[in-house]
Amino acid sequence: MDLSVLHQITYGMYVVGVNDNGRPAGCVINTLCQITSENPTIAISMNKNNYTFAVIERTKRFSISILSEDTNPNIIAGFGFRSGKDTDKFAGTSYTMEDNLPLLREAFCGGLLCDVISMTDMETHMVIIARLRDTIAGTHKNPMTYSYYHRVIKGKAPKNAPTYQEEKESDSVNLRYTCSVCGWVYEGDINREPEDYVCPICGAPKSAFKKL
Ligand SMILES: Cc1cc2nc3c(=O)[nH]c(=O)nc-3n(C[C@H](O)[C@H](O)[C@H](O)COP(=O)(O)O)c2cc1C
Incomplete structure (x- = not known):
């Protein structure tokens, strides 16, 4: 089965917010x-x-912040590559609590407050169906698509993302580079990135990356 066909499916980019006690x-x-x-x-x-x-399983509630194309890539890196178990990902960001749920207010296109109706177990993932309790108007236009994140921001998805696909070995030949400023690891051949490529975490230039 050619899984690359799945790359033709389109998505948006969001931050799910929850209230953890x-x-x-x-x-x-x-x-x-x-x-x-x-x-x-x-x-x-x-x-x-x-x-x-x-x-979400415990509280049955969550918010959605719809990210715009102007969202700082550091936000996506901070919320998409770290666990919130011991880290306060909202620290240092601009956010408000709406009905006790956090909404990220950084260049956002709108917010949704959601109550869980049901969950369907899909082995690695859970599909969560939720009803909208309320919506909050955003300050920005141009919601970021998943394709924009990959094409323009040159972002990656971690293994936990449902759409994650392993890079073919021939594509990356197991190459890994680390950012000498913040330590973030780039998987693949960094030489295929344009010269103005910057680290998605700290903004260091391509020249700051060292081969592992
Ligand atoms: C671009 C991108 C898309 C992602 N999409 C999903 C997704 O749809 N569902 C999911 O469960 N995780 C997704 N993730 C992964 C989670 O954001 C990531 O595992 C995060 O570290 C989980 O943090 P937590 O442990 O604090 O919940 C995505 C990450 C990125 C960077």
Whole structure:
């Protein structure tokens, strides 16, 4: 089966927010779609290993912040490559609590407050169906698509993302580079990136990357 065909499916970019006993937590997702318009419902796919999923399972509530193309890549890196179990990912970001759920206010296109209706077990992931309790208007236009994140920001997806696909060995020949400024690891052949490529975490130039 040619799994690269799945790359033709389109998605958006979002931060799921949860209330972990009064502490804001959350993570990046791309797998969200609207299911119904009257009494609106949405579905998201969450990896069971994500701490955010554990909190959703416990509290049955979450928020969605719809990211715009202007979102700082550091936000995506911070929410998409670290666990919120011991880290306060919202620290240093601009966010508000809406109905006790955190909404990321950085260049965002809008927010959704959601109550879980049901969950379907898909082995590694759980598909979560939720009803909208409320919506919050955003400050930015141009929601970021998953394709924009890959094409323009040159971002990657970790293994927990439902759409993750391992790079073919012939593509990357197991090459890995580390950013000498922040230590972030680039998987693949960095020489295929344009000269103006910068580290998605700290913004260091391509020349700061050292081969591992
Ligand atoms: C671009 C991108 C898309 C992602 N999409 C999803 C997704 O749809 N579902 C999911 O469960 N994890 C997704 N992830 C992975 C989580 O954001 C990541 O595992 C995060 O570290 C989980 O944090 P937590 O343990 O605090 O919940 C994505 C990450 C990135 C960078």
